[in-house]
Amino acid sequence: MIKVGIIGVGTVGTSVAQILKDNADVISARAGTDIVVKSGVVKNLAKDRGLDIILTDNVDDVLNDEEIDIVVELMGGVEEPFEVVKRALENGKAVVTANKALLAYHRYELQDIAQDLAFEYEASVAGGIPIINALRDGLSANHIESIMGIMNGTCNYMMTKMSQEGVSYDAILQEAQELGYAEADPTFDVGGFDAAHKLLILASIAYGIDAKPEDILIEGIDNVRSEDIAFAKEFGYVIKLLGIAKKDADELELRVHACLIPEDEMIAKIDGVMNAISVVGDKVGETLYYGPGAGGNATASAVVANIIDIARSGKSKPMLGFNKPMEGKTLTLKPTANIESKYYLRINVSDKAGVLAKLTKIFENHNISIETILQRPTDKENANLLISTHESLEKNIQAMINELEALDFVNARPVMIRIV
Amino acid sequence: MIKVGIIGVGTVGTSVAQILKDNADVISARAGTDIVVKSGVVKNLAKDRGLDIILTDNVDDVLNDEEIDIVVELMGGVEEPFEVVKRALENGKAVVTANKALLAYHRYELQDIAQDLAFEYEASVAGGIPIINALRDGLSANHIESIMGIMNGTCNYMMTKMSQEGVSYDAILQEAQELGYAEADPTFDVGGFDAAHKLLILASIAYGIDAKPEDILIEGIDNVRSEDIAFAKEFGYVIKLLGIAKKDADELELRVHACLIPEDEMIAKIDGVMNAISVVGDKVGETLYYGPGAGGNATASAVVANIIDIARSGKSKPMLGFNKPMEGKTLTLKPTANIESKYYLRINVSDKAGVLAKLTKIFENHNISIETILQRPTDKENANLLISTHESLEKNIQAMINELEALDFVNARPVMIRIV
Numbered sequence: 001m002i003k004v005g006i007i008g009v010g011t012v013g014t015s016v017a018q019i020l021k022d023n024a025d026v027i028s029a030r031a032g033t034d035i036v037v038k039s040g041v042v043k044n045l046a047k048d049r050g051l052d053i054i055l056t057d058n059v060d061d062v063l064n065d066e067e068i069d070i071v072v073e074l075m076g077g078v079e080e081p082f083e084v085v086k087r088a089l090e091n092g093k094a095v096v097t098a099n100k101a102l103l104a105y106h107r108y109e110l111q112d113i114a115q116d117l118a119f120e121y122e123a124s125v126a127g128g129i130p131i132i133n134a135l136r137d138g139l140s141a142n143h144i145e146s147i148m149g150i151m152n153g154t155c156n157y158m159m160t161k162m163s164q165e166g167v168s169y170d171a172i173l174q175e176a177q178e179l180g181y182a183e184a185d186p187t188f189d190v191g192g193f194d195a196a197h198k199l200l201i202l203a204s205i206a207y208g209i210d211a212k213p214e215d216i217l218i219e220g221i222d223n224v225r226s227e228d229i230a231f232a233k234e235f236g237y238v239i240k241l242l243g244i245a246k247k248d249a250d251e252l253e254l255r256v257h258a259c260l261i262p263e264d265e266m267i268a269k270i271d272g273v274m275n276a277i278s279v280v281g282d283k284v285g286e287t288l289y290y291g292p293g294a295g296g297n298a299t300a301s302a303v304v305a306n307i308i309d310i311a312r313s314g315k316s317k318p319m320l321g322f323n324k325p326m327e328g329k330t331l332t333l334k335p336t337a338n339i340e341s342k343y344y345l346r347i348n349v350s351d352k353a354g355v356l357a358k359l360t361k362i363f364e365n366h367n368i369s370i371e372t373i374l375q376r377p378t379d380k381e382n383a384n385l386l387i388s389t390h391e392s393l394e395k396n397i398q399a400m401i402n403e404l405e406a407l408d409f410v411n412a413r414p415v416m417i418r419i420v
Numbered sequence: 421m422i423k424v425g426i427i428g429v430g431t432v433g434t435s436v437a438q439i440l441k442d443n444a445d446v447i448s449a450r451a452g453t454d455i456v457v458k459s460g461v462v463k464n465l466a467k468d469r470g471l472d473i474i475l476t477d478n479v480d481d482v483l484n485d486e487e488i489d490i491v492v493e494l495m496g497g498v499e500e501p502f503e504v505v506k507r508a509l510e511n512g513k514a515v516v517t518a519n520k521a522l523l524a525y526h527r528y529e530l531q532d533i534a535q536d537l538a539f540e541y542e543a544s545v546a547g548g549i550p551i552i553n554a555l556r557d558g559l560s561a562n563h564i565e566s567i568m569g570i571m572n573g574t575c576n577y578m579m580t581k582m583s584q585e586g587v588s589y590d591a592i593l594q595e596a597q598e599l600g601y602a603e604a605d606p607t608f609d610v611g612g613f614d615a616a617h618k619l620l621i622l623a624s625i626a627y628g629i630d631a632k633p634e635d636i637l638i639e640g641i642d643n644v645r646s647e648d649i650a651f652a653k654e655f656g657y658v659i660k661l662l663g664i665a666k667k668d669a670d671e672l673e674l675r676v677h678a679c680l681i682p683e684d685e686m687i688a689k690i691d692g693v694m695n696a697i698s699v700v701g702d703k704v705g706e707t708l709y710y711g712p713g714a715g716g717n718a719t720a721s722a723v724v725a726n727i728i729d730i731a732r733s734g735k736s737k738p739m740l741g742f743n744k745p746m747e748g749k750t751l752t753l754k755p756t757a758n759i760e761s762k763y764y765l766r767i768n769v770s771d772k773a774g775v776l777a778k779l780t781k782i783f784e785n786h787n788i789s790i791e792t793i794l795q796r797p798t799d800k801e802n803a804n805l806l807i808s809t810h811e812s813l814e815k816n817i818q819a820m821i822n823e824l825e826a827l828d829f830v831n832a833r834p835v836m837i838r839i840v
Contacts, residue, residue, distance in 0.1 A: 130558020138550020323452025
């Protein structure tokens with residue numbers, strides 16, 4: 001019998017205990033052994049969770065319990081859980097976590113500490129979708145060319161609603177908060193940070209690269225407005241927040257930002273709170289993985305799958321997918337300034353004679369070639385210029401946006417969304 | 421160093437050898453060891469395959485080679501490869517196969533023989549999509565409620581073209597044959613048999629059920645005509661060939677047939693030769709896996725992933741996902757007659773007064789309730805009645821079709837497509 005201790009018995013932790021009980025028949029048959037939750041660590045012992053496990057508010061009761069084989073970390077945070085899982089590993093216990101922030105910062109240290117102990121984290125990216133599994137094991141024969149993922153359900157829900165129902169950004173953010181999809185402070189989701197944590201984990205498995213959130217481009221959807229959605233529709237695009245990893249010779253782009261995506265791409269068809277991750281391998285081509293990226297049961301499904309896997313095999317695959325570094329191939333992060341992309345710009349200008357000529361001249365000076373342009377009045381004296389460009393260099397776009405912002409006929413800093 | 425022998429060096433076998441060479445850097449880093457193909461068995465030694473491996477036409481040269489750790493079976497067929505992989509296992513070698521027909525008939529015997537030796541078969545279902553991986557490991561915490569998959573790229577290509585370009589069945593079959601998507605005798609694909617083999621493999625992993633092709637309902641797309649596609653479009657459906665596994669209490673439905681699917685379902689959005697498999701778990705909800713279901717490199721990507729997995733771990737998971745049977749839960753196959761579904765019918769009738777009244781009376785007699793009805797003339801004297809029903813029982817539909825076929829004003833056996 002395998003005994004599990006859960007540190008942090010909130011929504012996901014409760015689901016983990018419940019699934020191990022509800023589905024004990026099939027889990028025991030698949031694992032070849034019974035798996036039970038012995039104890040759980042909570043902050044508030046007074047709260048009834050409806051579970052028949054030992055509850056304690058002292059993490060040592062789990063970490064020092066010699067009967068416990070697997071520690072499930074569901075505390076949240078970064079440094080506190082880092083100390084906890086380190087101690088669990090030092091005590092010879094396997095670890096399963098759903099904590100993406102912990103991994104975004106400490107995954108390589110954890111791999112070093114874990115050694116031959118199992119350390120699994122399927123639930124940390126895209127909830128119930130077994131994407132770690134697919135990338136680490138299923139696609140291991142491939143050089144990964146790119147990963148493009150809808151990794152934040154809150155943002156995808158908001159973008160879908162804005163697109164399908166014409167709701168404004170502010171109204172849909174409020175609705176998402178009321179539905180519990182977005183926090184009171186939504187920055188972590190709509191600012192792209194949640195997606196960035198997940199992207200970094202996938203990038204390690206695909207490319208063996210150790211990058212931290214502060215090393216990469218992270219933008220959110222907070223600039224996207226109804227007029228951008230309308231432009232996208234008119235030209236056959238949808239707008240999504242994507243996490244992107246893209247290999248270009250010896251350089252790797254890692255970035256999270258809103259994107260215009262051609263509407264016939266599979267990833268463009270993913271609506272609502274669902275997540276999906278498209279992976280292109282040099283041999284297999286594109287595969288895509290779709291499912292619920294959040295929710296207690298979906299996340300717990302991935303946690304329990306990891307527990308079963310540990311029960312089956314006892315030992316870990318290489319935690320991040322590489323048994324040793326690739327010889328002579330060191331990927332470096334491509335500086336953001338050197339990213340090449342097509343761009344969409346929304347520029348609010350005073351609607352005066354000669355403005356368009358001056359503006360297009362500035363585009364030309366920055367070596368940026370315009371693909372489409374659409375002018376829409378915003379009131380009697382002002383208009384939005386909605387412009388898409390041909391492939392351009394990020395540093396040129398940024399320099400141009402700075403120049404445009406300073407002009408007297410440009411009313412606000414132009415909004416830019418990259419086109420993929 | 422891990423040494424591989426390939427039995428059957430055709431398109432996929434050549435790709436396997438090529439990938440192990442092309443991607444040796446990343447494969448060796450992931451596996452933690454070098455993996456090389458030592459030898460391959462071919463029928464025609466004279467043909468140059470551009471590979472620097474030993475070629476032989478004697479299977480014993482691989483099976484009895486003590487240096488070879490992993491035998492890759494890519495021969496095709498059922499009984500001959502069965503004998504070959506049995507001998508490989510008896511000689512203590514791990515086995516990787518892409519052979520769905522072999523597994524459709526012999527997977528449980530092979531699991532018994534393999535015991536602790538690795539026996540992997542990711543490429544046998546949906547080519548490059550790691551669906552075995554997902555179902556066996558990623559979703560193991562769940563009771564699987566249903567599997568619905570586009571598992572045959574040829575049929576999906578044909579259905580897509582008929583729907584999007586209005587091409588006739590015969591014209592698109594001919595085109596598929598010219599493109600090499602369909603064989604000269606297309607029965608195996610368009611008759612649903614290829615999809616059935618794959619469905620049976622997935623059903624074992626999801627439900628632990630041992631069923632053979634002759635035990636289940638297998639129909640193809642060969643009855644689908646342009647007028648059915650047009651009806652589907654008009655009522656918001658698309659037509660696809662699906663492999664379906666569906667649990668209903670202690671009974672399991674396993675069936676392959678053309679389906680009308682609501683166009684907003686994810687699986688309805690899968691176009692062209694691509695495959696996709698939707699799996700609903702009781703805890704995780706729906707996840708979906710999309711990618712190339714065929715092609716040398718995509719299939720070989722899955723074969724090589726299995727090889728890497730064996731190199732990493734040395735031993736097998738339980739081959740079919742279960743370490744022991746589920747206690748007290750024996751699923752039985754639901755008899756086809758008891759399937760409940762909505763149905764679409766195309767009935768060609770003489771366009772005479774009173775026909776519709778007689779027909780609807782017969783529906784009523786068989787306890788079948790009509791949802792929509794559309795009448796379309798086929799020539800001056802005849803018309804197609806295109807009818808969709810509410811949920812009905814398969815045996816009632818079949819009995820009614822038999823009765824209808826015998827009527828003097830019904831010109832041919834009515835065509836039926838199930839609606840999911």
